[in-house]
Amino acid sequence: MTALSTAPAPKDLTSEVPGAEVDGLQPDSLRTDLINPLKLDESGLSLAKAVAAVACALAGLTSPLALASALDGRWTGALTCSENTANRSPSFTIPLTLTVSGISGTSDRTDGQTVETFSYQLAPSGQLDIQSQGRRRSDTETRWVTRLSGHAPNGTLELQGQMFAADGKTRVRERCSASLSRTTGTTTTAAIDQGTPSLSNTSLNHKNFQIREVAPKTPPKNQAATTPGPGGAPLGEGGVLYLPEDWLLGSGQPWHYRTTPRPQAQPVPVRPASPAEAPIVQRAEALMQQIESRVLVLLDAGEIVSITTTGGIRLDSRLMSASMAKTMTALAAGKAICSGRLSLGQRADAAIPALSGTDLGAATLRDLLMMASGTTEPGERDYLGTTAEETRFHLEGAGNLERLLATPSQSTAQRGVFSKIKPGERFSYKSRDPYTVAMMLERTVGMPATRWMQEQLLAPADAEHSAIFATDRSGYFRGANDGMRLALIDWIRLAIYIDKERQKDSCFGRFIRDMGSTQIRAPSLVNHMSGYGYFTFTENAMVPQSFWAAGYGGQRIGWSTETGNSRIFMMFSNSADRQMDLIYPIARDWMRLGSKPRN
Numbered sequence: 001m002t003a004l005s006t007a008p009a010p011k012d013l014t015s016e017v018p019g020a021e022v023d024g025l026q027p028d029s030l031r032t033d034l035i036n037p038l039k040l041d042e043s044g045l046s047l048a049k050a051v052a053a054v055a056c057a058l059a060g061l062t063s064p065l066a067l068a069s070a071l072d073g074r075w076t077g078a079l080t081c082s083e084n085t086a087n088r089s090p091s092f093t094i095p096l097t098l099t100v101s102g103i104s105g106t107s108d109r110t111d112g113q114t115v116e117t118f119s120y121q122l123a124p125s126g127q128l129d130i131q132s133q134g135r136r137r138s139d140t141e142t143r144w145v146t147r148l149s150g151h152a153p154n155g156t157l158e159l160q161g162q163m164f165a166a167d168g169k170t171r172v173r174e175r176c177s178a179s180l181s182r183t184t185g186t187t188t189t190a191a192i193d194q195g196t197p198s199l200s201n202t203s204l205n206h207k208n209f210q211i212r213e214v215a216p217k218t219p220p221k222n223q224a225a226t227t228p229g230p231g232g233a234p235l236g237e238g239g240v241l242y243l244p245e246d247w248l249l250g251s252g253q254p255w256h257y258r259t260t261p262r263p264q265a266q267p268v269p270v271r272p273a274s275p276a277e278a279p280i281v282q283r284a285e286a287l288m289q290q291i292e293s294r295v296l297v298l299l300d301a302g303e304i305v306s307i308t309t310t311g312g313i314r315l316d317s318r319l320m321s322a323s324m325a326k327t328m329t330a331l332a333a334g335k336a337i338c339s340g341r342l343s344l345g346q347r348a349d350a351a352i353p354a355l356s357g358t359d360l361g362a363a364t365l366r367d368l369l370m371m372a373s374g375t376t377e378p379g380e381r382d383y384l385g386t387t388a389e390e391t392r393f394h395l396e397g398a399g400n401l402e403r404l405l406a407t408p409s410q411s412t413a414q415r416g417v418f419s420k421i422k423p424g425e426r427f428s429y430k431s432r433d434p435y436t437v438a439m440m441l442e443r444t445v446g447m448p449a450t451r452w453m454q455e456q457l458l459a460p461a462d463a464e465h466s467a468i469f470a471t472d473r474s475g476y477f478r479g480a481n482d483g484m485r486l487a488l489i490d491w492i493r494l495a496i497y498i499d500k501e502r503q504k505d506s507c508f509g510r511f512i513r514d515m516g517s518t519q520i521r522a523p524s525l526v527n528h529m530s531g532y533g534y535f536t537f538t539e540n541a542m543v544p545q546s547f548w549a550a551g552y553g554g555q556r557i558g559w560s561t562e563t564g565n566s567r568i569f570m571m572f573s574n575s576a577d578r579q580m581d582l583i584y585p586i587a588r589d590w591m592r593l594g595s596k597p598r599n
Contacts, residue, residue, distance in 0.1 A: 071100045075157050077180035080210040081173040091212050142166045205267035214289050216310035220245035220574050231384035242575045243553030248320050257450040257469040265464035271303045281306040293573035301566045302496045315489040319572045322551025325483025326434045330535035334511035335456040341444045351440040354406045359413035363423040368433040369534035370520045374423040377414045378430050385430030400474035427522045431480040438479030449477035461497035463490040495568050516547030527580045542584035558587050565594035
């Protein structure tokens with residue numbers, strides 16, 4: 001006898017096609033042509049197996065007994081099925097444990113809500129076919145049928161199939177898949193059903209997690225379909241901010257710095273949405289079909305709860321930071337402060353001799369982190385502060401970042417009504433200030449800033465995949481705009497690491513808390529946010545008690561400022577900046593679930 005266990009079936013499976021006739025348990029792909037062990041005693045079973053072996057040998061086939069022996073054992077992993085096409089209920093993932101012994105077998109699984117019968121058959125080709133029939137305990141008829149087939153290449157059992165209604169013919173979930181590894185010991189099972197999850201511990205992690213895909217509002221545009229705006233930043237139809245798809249998912253320039261992959265990185269755990277979380281997850285999925293966004297991620301306490309994309313993005317897909325790189329540059333500066341290499345009061349010209357005698361050189365690290373160097377302010381809707389010509393020459397051509405910062409257009413103070421604007425006096429958003437912080441890192445940490453970023457942020461975050469840091473041709477880290485490209489799973493790891501460090505009583509923890517609190521007023525630049533910390537946005541009117549990394553086109557990572565609240569919201573987009581009044585309520589409600597009750 002065999003044993004196959006899963007979590008309780010999701011609720012939505014019970015309403016696939018009400019009233020459909022129950023098909024038999026003998027589809028052609030699962031027929032026990034040679035034997036049916038449930039109808040034979042032990043001696044008859046042995047004889048039947050022997051006859052089967054002889055028959056296969058005479059036919060020139062590999063013995064099914066040998067194939068069965070190769071698959072014998074306990075296999076553990078997860079079963080994932082796509083959205084229900086009949087009632088649009090969401091995709092689900094459940095842990096799955098299969099014990100294989102012999103050519104074929106069957107077993108029943110029951111729990112407080114459901115009863116399910118599993119049958120498997122091993123074909124002479126080595127293909128393993130599985131069918132399950134399930135129902136609610138309160139029912140007498142089958143409510144769903146799942147069929148899977150596959151092989152075990154390289155020691156991993158890979159199964160593909162579909163889910164059907166009770167008639168065994170009407171397809172209700174287009175794609176089901178299972179990936180199982182041979183294991184020993186016991187396995188705890190729990191459902192990851194967006195409607196009625198169990199929160200018991202499971203072995204699920206990002207390696208056996210399937211991203212939820214929904215249909216996009218419109219196909220993403222590449223750069224060729226955009227027009228250049230101020231400073232060369234691309235604009236979409238109607239002059240809206242737009243991050244082209246070939247930028248968002250691009251690989252940077254050949255001279256950019258690439259880190260070494262770390263395949264030994266620990267998997268990121270996954271847990272099911274709770275009953276309180278499920279409506280927010282469903283709202284997030286619906287929202288992604290209405291806006292020009294590519295990925296929306298909901299995290300809690302270091303675990304993935306939900307990832308929704310509009311297709312074509314995997315966990316190892318690299319995504320560009322846009323100006324969220326500024327926030328990461330601030331974090332790298334915080335590491336330098338805590339290691340004694342820098343201080344908030346250190347002037348830029350003390351670290352960068354090329355700025356001696358300039359107005360930019362008089363700005364302190366704190367002034368720069370507040371985006372308040374006092375230097376020439378960009379024009380309206382110019383988020384760069386450099387011209388397209390400056391970018392081509394200094395950041396992509398014969399010049400370099402240090403020479404760019406020393407030019408009069410970058411290093412001269414902005415004139416006020418009566419005098420120059422002093423450092424620290426006024427917020428003015430531009431790439432110049434993070435460029436300067438990145439150059440201060442180059443000159444003080446004893447290694448290139450790219451390596452410092454890798455060692456001080458990516459390594460402790462346990463980043464797995466190769467990252468790309470934007471540099472000029474001299475190798476100087478740019479620290480802004482397109483400064484970083486990380487795999488989606490490593491963005492998740494980094495966001496979790498930042499939150500964990502934020503809550504520690506340490507130098508770096510205190511720096512992050514200061515970084516996420518208002519240091520200077522920043523009205524009217526980014527919708528709904530009126531404060532600025534250290535290269536982060538604060539005072540989000542729609543998401544109280546939060547701070548944000550924000551990037552061109554709608555890139556966002558939001559953290560709570562509350563102690564003990566580890567809810568994180570993450571988004572990568574082409575053009576969602578203008579739709580934040582729809583996006584932030586989801587982030588707000590997500591973070592509220594982590595708030596502690598107040599007396």
